[in-house]
Amino acid sequence: MRLVVEPHAPGVFRIRCGRPDAVAADILPGARARAHAEVLLARPEAIGEAILEPLKGALKGWRLVQGDVSLDISVNPFKLHLHRLGKTALTLCESGVARSEELWSLGFDLKRTDKIFGLGETPGDLDRRGETIVSDAPDHRALPLAWSPNGWGVYVNTLGRVEHDLGAESAAQYMIAVEDETLDVFIFAGEPTEILNQYTQLTGRAGQPVLWSMGVWVEQHTSHNASQTAELIAEFRRLSLAVDGVLLLPPAAWTYQDSKLLPEWDAERFPSPKQLLAQFGKHATHLCMHTIPAALVESTIFAELEDRGWLLVGESGEAHVFAGVPATQGKPFGLLDLTHRDAMKTWSERHRHLAEEGVGATACDVQFDFPDHIVARGGESGAVLRSLYPALARRALFDAAAGHKVPPEGVVFSSDLFAGAQRLLWQSAPRVPNTWGGLQHTLRTALSIGASGIPVQMHALGNAAMPTADMTPELYLRWLGMAVFSANLAFQAHPDLLPTAFDEATRAHVQSWLQWRYRLIPYVLGAIEDSARTGLPVQRSMALSFPADAEAQRWDTQYMLGPALLVAPAMKPGKEIQVYLPQGDAWWDLNTGWRYEGGTTWTVSCALDALPVFGREGHMLCLGPTASHTGEFNSARILDEVWMFGMPVHNPVVMRNKIRVMQMQGSSYIKGLEGLRILPSEGLEVKRRGAEVRISRAR
Known part of the structure; x- marks a missing residue:
């Protein structure tokens, strides 16, 4: 085995361990490894410099120094110590680095004050310490970056399975188990904002959304066809309710039809696509339609695609048949093998043509729990395939939407989470109950994926698939207020969840909030464009924005919207809302114009047409x-x-x-x-x- 440690970027060290040929910088990997590297890293080459010094005292080894950051590497025993600003930020634990068959393990000592953020979506405490997270477990909703306000971050660069034990087994250790031939870990030192900046430079940043996608969306109701949804949009216009986008529900608008090698419009649902697009276009709205890289088993093209080797296969070498999902109307199907270059190119090009025809955006959810025996053409299976497949599908759709635009601009709506998901817009919100708990759930998921590098979550205003009795006018307006001060929102077309379901006073407040939404678009879109330069999300948790303020981190349902606005949404009934203003800055109340010093807690009285929102002094x-x-x-x-x-x-x-x-x-x-x-x-x-x-x- 060979160990390679390099200063990869300012405040970033890369540690690789494996066979000499696998970690040698002058040996190019094979085509399959290059394809995987492109999914994981946007900038694989090192751009960092460091001063190399021998360790002083009894320890033998070296010190890599980058400004106020250094990494000590000692031998006999092997140790790593990451230092920042003269203090130890992270230390390799006593068990060091070990390998058993195909499994690597390493761990870091945790201080009592080390909180751990990132690693994907959570509806609970944003501090993940004490949890165990498995990268390819669908219900864990994992992402690969972990960081602490104490100035360190860790990213394991692999498509294989990674298990993060964040002090669940031993409270004083963060243990990582990695299934891969080579161990490849990046260690970051710096403020959380610096860590996200370096992480997204390394792994890729989001493209930009088109302007219309920043407007309000409406999600189709399950009992409505496209024409009925268009009538609803016309009603929005008559009532002066702002709207720009319409998300049509599954099944997929395009599938592989009989004897045709390209996906075609579902002729039964959309007999005249041009008429459909014109029907919504006359109301100045854009359509987002579901798609899936699949061929129905009952179609005659299924056998043709199987013969071409364009479908994922099972142990027998025959195309694997998946059980039906909403995108296929519950019918069994085979999945396109997107590791096959021709299949990938054909599918992406077809969607580029659809974008040129006037389809505004696409929605695609393909994060299935692939059985371990399914194999792709490139040899991928198991955890690697579960991580790789959604990345390939979503990238193909984004490339189709962006076309040749500079900078790349487009929207792909999805709930999938995977390594590299931060490169692609937009992330859909979880489906939550129509309760105060549901409001808190959707907010926490936005803040947790933001802390993991995802810039945008689009909130759904309620859930049409769950009982609506608890959706009172107060909850509805509080939910809407939070969503207005976010990346974006979508109304549900369920009769009980539309503005028309409420009294006249509530509808007036809805119109007031929507006016605020459209006035905020230049600022929010600026924050999204800023994420392409800094990697910071639109909704930023207190831990991310104020890592030195321990009190601020306790207020984990208030957040920064971009760099200038602090938002404290109501999480329970009543007009009285408590807000903590972080220390180090002064804050200006948008509702009253009053100025407050930071480091203080206030109780603010807000009617249903207002929320506590404060501007940060100097902005x-x-x-x-x-x-x-x-x-x-x-x-x-x-x-x-x-x-x-x-x-x-x-x-x-x-x-x-x-x-x-x-x-x-x-x-x-x-x-x-x-x-x-x-x-x-x-x-x-x-x-x-x-x-x-x-x-x-x-x-």
Whole structure:
């Protein structure tokens, strides 16, 4: 075995152990290994530098130094010590690194204060310490990055099964078991935001969504056909309820039909696709339709695809038959082998043509629990196939939607979680009860996957598949308020979950919230575009945003929306809502304009048309105009108003950012605000000079 330790990037060390040919940097892997590496790493080459020093004292070994971060490597016994800012951040535990047959194991000592975040979706405590998480277990909803506010992060670079024991067996140790021929681990040092930045640079970042996808969505009701859903959208327009996107439910809109090698429209449901698209297009709405890379067993094309070797096979070498799922109307099917280059290319190209025909977006869920005996053409099976398949399917659809756009722009709606999922938009919300607990559940999942590197979760306003009796007007408006201050939301077309199900006062509050949603689009889309540069999610947990404030981390159902806004949604009935304002900053109440010092707790009284939302001092909030759909936006003037939270220090987050803050002595110059209404905070005066605005403290 050979051990390779390298400074991979600033604050990032890569540790590999395996056969000499597998870890040698000058030996290119085979085609299969290259394909896997492309799924896992967007930047496999090392860009870091370090100073190499011998260890001092009795220990023999070396120290790799990168600025204020260093990694000590000692021998006899083998030890790793990660240091940051002069303190030990992470230490390899006494058992070190071990291998047994195909299983690697390593562990790290945990301090009493080490909280662990990331590693995928959870509806419970965002701190995962004490849990056991298995990467390919469907119910674990796992993602591969773990990090601590104490300044360290760990990513295991493999498609194989990884089991994370986060102190479940031994409270003082984080143990990792890896099924792979080679152990490949990245260790990060830095603030959580720095760790996410380096992790997403390493593994890939999200493309950008199209503008219309930032508007409100409506999800089709199970009892409605496409024409009835179009009538509902027309009703939204008559009631002046904003909407942009429509998510049609399964089954898939396109399948492999008899004797045709390309997926075709389901002729029974959509006899005239052009008429369907025009029906929604006249209401300025865009369709998102389900798809699945599958061929029905009952179709004559199934045998043709099997003969070509385009389907996943079982032990006998024959195509494996899967039990029916909603996307196939419950009918058994075979899955396209997306590791087969021709099958992958054909499926992706067909969806590119559909995008050109006017289909706005696609939805695809393929994270099936593949039995271990299923084998792909590339030899993948078991945990590797369970991790790889959803990544290939979703990437093919994103490439089809993005086409040749620069930067890549498109939406693929999915609930699948897998290594590399942070590269692709959008993540659908879990299906939760129509209760206060359901509201908390959907918020916690958004914050937990955000802490794992996923930038966007689109919230569903309720669940049409569960009883609706508990969805009171108060809960409905509180849920809507939280979703407005998020990446995005979708109404459910269930009669009890639409705005029309409630009284006139509630409907008026709904319209008010939707106006807020569309005014926030430039800011929220700016936060999504910012994730392509920083890796930070739209909804950011307190632990991610304020790692040094232990009190803030206790308030794990409030969050930062982008860099400028702190949101404290109501999690129970009543007007009184408690909010903690993190220390180190001052905060401006959007509802009253009052300024509060950080490190304080307040009880805020909020009616049903408001939530406690606070602007972070030194930042600005750029708002767009009110609209009933994004087609009404003037691309030449996407902004309408700017709110200032104290003296501007930071450049505002805003789509197509052309606004810049320049610090002057005693004041700030802001370029790019021509023609906008500017609301200065108390104690500031604004002096215009064309497209430049000078902000100075009032004398």
